[in-house]
Amino acid sequence: MSDVRVRFPPSPTGYLHIGGARTALLNWLYARKHGGSLILRIEDTDAKRSTRESIEGILDGLSWLGLDWDEGPYFQTEFEQEHRRAAEQLLADGHAYRCFCSRDELDARREAAMAARGNVGYDGTCRGLSPEEIDEKMKQGLPFVVRFKVPRREGAVVYEDRVLGPIERRYDDIEDFVIVRSNAKPLYLLCNVVDDIRDRISHVIRGQDHMTNTTRQLLLYDALGAKPPVFAHMPLTLDLQKRKISKRSHGEIVSVQFYRERGFLPWALCNFLVLLGWNPGTDQEIFSRDELIEAFTLERISKVNSVFNYRKGDPKFFTDPKAISINAHYLRTMPVEELAGPVKAHLAKENLWDDAYDGARRDWFLHTLDLIRDRFHTINDFAGAGRAYFSDEYTIEARPLKKNILKHPDLKTWLPKLADRFAGLAVFDRQTTEETTRGLAAELDIKPGILINGMRTVLTGQLAGPGMFDILETLGRERVVRRLQNVEHLYHTDNTGTEPR
Numbered sequence: 483m484s485d486v487r488v489r490f491p492p493s494p495t496g497y498l499h500i501g502g503a504r505t506a507l508l509n510w511l512y513a514r515k516h517g518g519s520l521i522l523r524i525e526d527t528d529a530k531r532s533t534r535e536s537i538e539g540i541l542d543g544l545s546w547l548g549l550d551w552d553e554g555p556y557f558q559t560e561f562e563q564e565h566r567r568a569a570e571q572l573l574a575d576g577h578a579y580r581c582f583c584s585r586d587e588l589d590a591r592r593e594a595a596m597a598a599r600g601n602v603g604y605d606g607t608c609r610g611l612s613p614e615e616i617d618e619k620m621k622q623g624l625p626f627v628v629r630f631k632v633p634r635r636e637g638a639v640v641y642e643d644r645v646l647g648p649i650e651r652r653y654d655d656i657e658d659f660v661i662v663r664s665n666a667k668p669l670y671l672l673c674n675v676v677d678d679i680r681d682r683i684s685h686v687i688r689g690q691d692h693m694t695n696t697t698r699q700l701l702l703y704d705a706l707g708a709k710p711p712v713f714a715h716m717p718l719t720l721d722l723q724k725r726k727i728s729k730r731s732h733g734e735i736v737s738v739q740f741y742r743e744r745g746f747l748p749w750a751l752c753n754f755l756v757l758l759g760w761n762p763g764t765d766q767e768i769f770s771r772d773e774l775i776e777a778f779t780l781e782r783i784s785k786v787n788s789v790f791n792y793r794k795g796d797p798k799f800f801t802d803p804k805a806i807s808i809n810a811h812y813l814r815t816m817p818v819e820e821l822a823g824p825v826k827a828h829l830a831k832e833n834l835w836d837d838a839y840d841g842a843r844r845d846w847f848l849h850t851l852d853l854i855r856d857r858f859h860t861i862n863d864f865a866g867a868g869r870a871y872f873s874d875e876y877t878i879e880a881r882p883l884k885k886n887i888l889k890h891p892d893l894k895t896w897l898p899k900l901a902d903r904f905a906g907l908a909v910f911d912r913q914t915t916e917e918t919t920r921g922l923a924a925e926l927d928i929k930p931g932i933l934i935n936g937m938r939t940v941l942t943g944q945l946a947g948p949g950m951f952d953i954l955e956t957l958g959r960e961r962v963v964r965r966l967q968n969v970e971h972l973y974h975t976d977n978t979g980t981e982p983r
């Protein structure tokens with residue numbers, strides 16, 4: 483194991499969303515690239531908002547994505563004593579002080595400062611209290627918070643961000659921030675640093691929204707006598723209106739679970755997520771796990787925010803078209819044996835799974851997946867557009883119904899006639915069915931396309947798909963004959979088909 487130790491420290495206040503997953507992914511990549519460790523830490527100190535359900539959802543989401551961790555999950559609340567001790571040490575060393583200002587006093591001063599266009603940060607009233615004054619107030623039982631004593635000197639906190647280069651923030655711009663609340667609970671800024679020191683974190687890779695925390699935390703490292711980690715800040719992910727993607731404003735469309743339910747392959751989602759904020763410096767977009775680990779560097783994390791074009795409400799592209807196209811790429815090109823697992827789970831959920839697909843009909847199953855996946859985008863398409871291969875209950879879409887069936891009333895007799903000829907064939911395969919179809923078209927003096935398109939519609943419900951005679955062979959004679967004999971009902975006026983999914 484190398485010295486690289488990174489962490490993913492989610493606050494368990496909701497589901498795992500794509501922003502969190504991207505942070506986890508980038509940390510995971512960095513750990514794997516350098517033979518280091520990824521530490522999972524659940525930052526559950528906000529007791530009111532943290533839930534068991536959220537913790538489980540996060541762990542489950544990470545596992546599904548294939549982002550394994552090497553240590554943890556640790557729970558921040560288990561280290562509360564350590565956090566308190568650190569606060570006491572900071573107080574004892576003169577790096578922090580007790581502040582007895584009440585909320586009302588603070589608000590009044592802030593308003594006055596705002597009116598005078600002055601500095602609205604904490605004005606330092608309690609910074610200079612004498613030990614006697616403090617004792618006195620403590621005796622009176624006045625509530626207090628603990629504030630960090632930001633050095634009041636010229637100059638700035640400076641660090642080298644691995645993505646953004648040198649960053650500085652003037653001491654003047656940093657107020658004496660609170661590290662322990664009046665209920666004696668240490669706050670995130672402190673807990674997070676104490677935990678990162680204990681966990682020997684070497685690199686903190688997190689969103690740019692944490693940059694104001696970073697400068698304050700660097701002061702804490704210094705005051706606690708610890709060497710700070712390297713910081714690398716990632717761009718934010720915005721929507722098309724340039725709003726930050728968040729659970730609160732975007733709902734389920736940004737949750738990892740949503741993509742799972744909609745038939746995404748975990749690695750395809752990772753591949754998409756890495757491109758939201760990192761670029762390889764080439765045109766390459768598809769990366770296997772190993773390729774990505776090889777190519778990944780912090781320096782290539784983008785400096786500018788990325789846009790997640792999820793296009794809520796568009797039924798065809800229910801999310802970012804790039805995400806869909808990357809998923810489709812994997813689904814269409816991965817070894818069909820690997821595809822079989824996720825398709826099995828999906829069909830089982832839809833009550834379309836047959837155990838024979840793992841046994842006597844295994845070859846048929848794999849062959850069918852391979853045949854039909856060419857136009858599919860997600861795993862859910864197998865029970866959607868591909869339903870007719872696994873069930874007799876499927877819908878005929880409106881467009882092909884109108885174009886290929888209703889426009890040709892004679893198919894009512896032609897298709898059953900074709901079915902009879904198929905039934906009488908000595909051998910039922912691609913070649914014999916094609917000859918039969920073309921033969922009947924010639925006899926009827928019509929274009930073979932009329933029979934072919936009609937058959938496609940009746941047999942699959944779809945406008946387009948694999949080659950017709952491949953379909954016939956795959957569906958098998960029994961199903962083909964039965965379905966082609968039963969076309970009459972399609973001409974009833976109440977049957978208008980369904981819109982494509």
Ligand code: GLU
Pocket residue numbers: 491492493525674687688692
């Ligand atoms: N719990 C914090 C969050 O979820 C961790 C931030 C960090 O230090 O990486 O935003």
